[in-house]
Each structure stands twice: as structure tokens, then as C-alpha cells.
Amino acid sequence: MSSLTIKDLAKKLNVSPSTVSRALRNHPDISQATQRKVAAAAEKYNYHPNQLAQSLQKKRSNTIGVIVPEIRHHFFSNVISGIEEIAYENGYIIMVCQSNETLARERMNTQALVANQVAGLLIAISSETTAYDHLESVLNQKVPLVQFDRVVESLKTSKVVVDDYHAAYGAVEHLIESGYRRIGHLAGQDGIALNQHRFEGYRDALQDHGLQVEEQFHVHGGYREEDGRAGAETFLAMDVMPEAILAINDPVAVGLFTRFKEAGVRIPEDVALVGFSDTPAAALIEPALTTVYQPAFEMGRMAVSLLLKQFEAGPDFIPETVTLETKLLVRGSSAARRVS
Structure with missing residues (x-):
């Protein structure tokens, strides 16, 4: 050199x-x-x-660390694209790590990025993250931190989220208006705010329309397609299956879809399905999957914009939460129920 x-x-x-x-x-x-x-x-x-000299002069590097649960998840790859666009325009590069949905790897990634003196961190927590000491350590070291999508609400950071409660409420209300009454929910793990808000939206939509939450229809799982297949096995083993299911995300909904199809369960005649995030697969399966659209690219742009805003504010920084709008995309997997 x-x-x-x-x-x-x-x-x-x-x-x-x-x-x-x-x-x-x-x-x-x-x-x-x-x-x-x-x-x-x-x-x-x-x-x-000389990046090192620049870092010493500015007291921070020109690298922004990004931690996501999985890069292969279309939602998070879109978020990363949004982050990169704004970061690049402002003279920063990004370093992306994936936690692979584990707390241990998330801790390791966080420590490594901070040790490499990144200018700041952007993170969506893993499905296992119910302990937050590693993120508190980041804040104690005065490293700017912004959370997106899956967040720890108690941490005093800026956040970018969607209105998970009303998105889930609207999805379940659509199912009720389409004639479904026994409605299940294949949720994520306990302890994650996003999961709790979506469950509360599901529960309240049922109760507000005079329907009961049937505990056996509220099944916990993960965020991957294989978790959807495992959830389908749980539903298939029931004496009486739900008439419709709200899945925590699209990969899980696709897992439900494929396993149900293998078992001869018709969609939506036997079970209607609704996903969350609007991945490409949602429109490719037949019938196409009804899903809640999340603006992933815009979420990435907004997350890094809040981080840049924090850089400029310095000690005067005040955390803020930005809530982005969602939209229910109604497709064939939740067509109006025909009662024979």
C-alpha cells in the first residue's frame, strides 16, 4: 500500500x-x-x-456494525440494502453479522464489532435474546446503538418498528370478516416484544368480535420454515384443527403451507393462512399467501438515519421511536370461507 x-x-x-x-x-x-x-x-x-488515522481523528471509524438474526431471510436482506444505501451516501461502510437466532452468537458479534471500534451499531435481536447485558454494555461504552424490527423496549435507544399490534389485529379481523371463527396463531418465542404485540393484536381482535382465544390454538415456535412445518404437525395432531392460522412471519407460513399440502389439507378450504412480511415466496405459492407487508427497505434507511442523527447530536441525543406503516395484502390463502 x-x-x-x-x-x-x-x-x-x-x-x-x-x-x-x-x-x-x-x-x-x-x-x-x-x-x-x-x-x-x-x-x-x-x-x-488511512482509516485508522481517520478513526483516531474523528474519535470513531467510518464503519457501522449491523447484526441481524439471518441474512437469508428476505426481510432482513432488504433491511440491509436500505441501511447500506444511506450509509454509503454519507461516507460510511457497513459490516454485517448474523446471530443465527442465538444469543451466544449475538453476544460474540456485538463484542467483536465494538472491539473493532465501529462508529455505531444497528441490531435486530435474536429469538433467544431475553437477556440484554451485552447491549447495556454497548450503551455504557457510549457506542451509539439503534434497534430495528425486533427490539428490547426497555433499552434507551432509538428504535424503528412497525405497529405489530394493529397489523395482527387487522389480519385476524380480515379472517373473521371472511367467515373464519376458530383462528389459531403460530407465534414466536416468549419474551420478545414483537411476539407479544402480535399475540395481543390476535387476542383482542378475537375478543372484540365475541370469539374466544382457544389456548390449544396458540402455538409457540421459531421464525424459520422448519418451525412452520413443526407447528403444522402440532395442529394436525389436534382432534379439531383451527379454521385459519396467523403465522408469525412468511417463512413460518410457508412451512405450514407445505406440510399441510403434504397431509392433504386444502388451503383455504380446510385451513386459511396469513403470514407477515411479504417475502417473494408469498406470491409464488398457490394459492398465494395473504400477508402483512412490512417496509423492510425503508426500515433500514430509517434505522441508519437515526444513527447518523445520533452522531450529530452527540451528548444532546434524545432517543426516538419511529413506527412505520404496514398493509394487509389479501390473496387466495384467506379467501372467504364457504360453509356447506
Whole structure:
């Protein structure tokens, strides 16, 4: 790597070091012609910014750490795309880790990112995260932290969420209005705020329409397709199955769908299904899956925007929560029930 400094490059171009610095960061105050000139010179002289020196000067790096439960989950990959877009526009790069839905890996990822002196952290907690000491440690070390989607409500951080309660309420109300009465819920694990809010929406929609919550129809699981298949086995073993099921997310709903199909259960004639997040698979299965659309890309953009806002505010930072809107996408898996 060349030992050329930003001052050396500025001298060769006969401009100030600050102009070179801003040009390399695509600062809007620098003309495109100058940006191209500086970029060409940087390539010619093999100039690479000294990230360590910049970090020491700014007291933080230009890297933002991101921890998600699973990168393969379409929802989180879209969130990451949104994060990257805004981060890149503002001169930051992102370092993405996945917890693989385990608390142990989430702790390890958090410690590693902080040790690498990231400018800040963005996190959606794992399904196992009911202890938060590692996140409290991040805050105690004054590392900016923003939570999104799955959050710890008690932590004093900025958060980006959707209105899980009303989204679930609306989904169940749609099922009731479509003629379904015995409605189940394949939920996530206990102890996660998102799961609790969706359950409360499910419960209240039933009760507000004069229906009972039948405890055997409230089944706990995880967030993956295999958890949906396992949940389907639980429902299939019941003497009387629910007429409709609200799944915690689309992968779980797809798992329910495929196992029910294998068992000869017709959808929606025997069991109607509703998912959550609107993944591509939701529209590809037949009948297509009714689901709650979540603005994943916008969630990522908003999460990193709140982090950048915290950088600027410094000690005057006040946490804020942004709640994004959802939309129920009605498809064939919850078609109106035909009573013979």
C-alpha cells in the first residue's frame, strides 16, 4: 500500500487537503469535475485513505456494525440494502453479522464489532435474546446503538418498528370478516416484544368480535420454515384443527403451507393462512399467501438515519421511536370461507 498522504495528493493537484478529503467522500459542495479529477489522481498514485488515522481523528471509524438474526431471510436482506444505501451516501461502510437466532452468537458479534471500534451499531435481536447485558454494555461504552424490527423496549435507544399490534389485529379481523371463527396463531418465542404485540393484536381482535382465544390454538415456535412445518404437525395432531392460522412471519407460513399440502389439507378450504412480511415466496405459492407487508427497505434507511442523527447530536441525543406503516395484502390463502 502506498504511503502517500492526503496532503501529498493535494499538493500534486494544487488544491487544499480538505478539498481532496471532501471530493473522496463525494461531498455535494465539491463539483463532479473536481471529484473525478481527485478520484483519477488517487487511482494513479495508488492513494488509499488511512482509516485508522481517520478513526483516531474523528474519535470513531467510518464503519457501522449491523447484526441481524439471518441474512437469508428476505426481510432482513432488504433491511440491509436500505441501511447500506444511506450509509454509503454519507461516507460510511457497513459490516454485517448474523446471530443465527442465538444469543451466544449475538453476544460474540456485538463484542467483536465494538472491539473493532465501529462508529455505531444497528441490531435486530435474536429469538433467544431475553437477556440484554451485552447491549447495556454497548450503551455504557457510549457506542451509539439503534434497534430495528425486533427490539428490547426497555433499552434507551432509538428504535424503528412497525405497529405489530394493529397489523395482527387487522389480519385476524380480515379472517373473521371472511367467515373464519376458530383462528389459531403460530407465534414466536416468549419474551420478545414483537411476539407479544402480535399475540395481543390476535387476542383482542378475537375478543372484540365475541370469539374466544382457544389456548390449544396458540402455538409457540421459531421464525424459520422448519418451525412452520413443526407447528403444522402440532395442529394436525389436534382432534379439531383451527379454521385459519396467523403465522408469525412468511417463512413460518410457508412451512405450514407445505406440510399441510403434504397431509392433504386444502388451503383455504380446510385451513386459511396469513403470514407477515411479504417475502417473494408469498406470491409464488398457490394459492398465494395473504400477508402483512412490512417496509423492510425503508426500515433500514430509517434505522441508519437515526444513527447518523445520533452522531450529530452527540451528548444532546434524545432517543426516538419511529413506527412505520404496514398493509394487509389479501390473496387466495384467506379467501372467504364457504360453509356447506
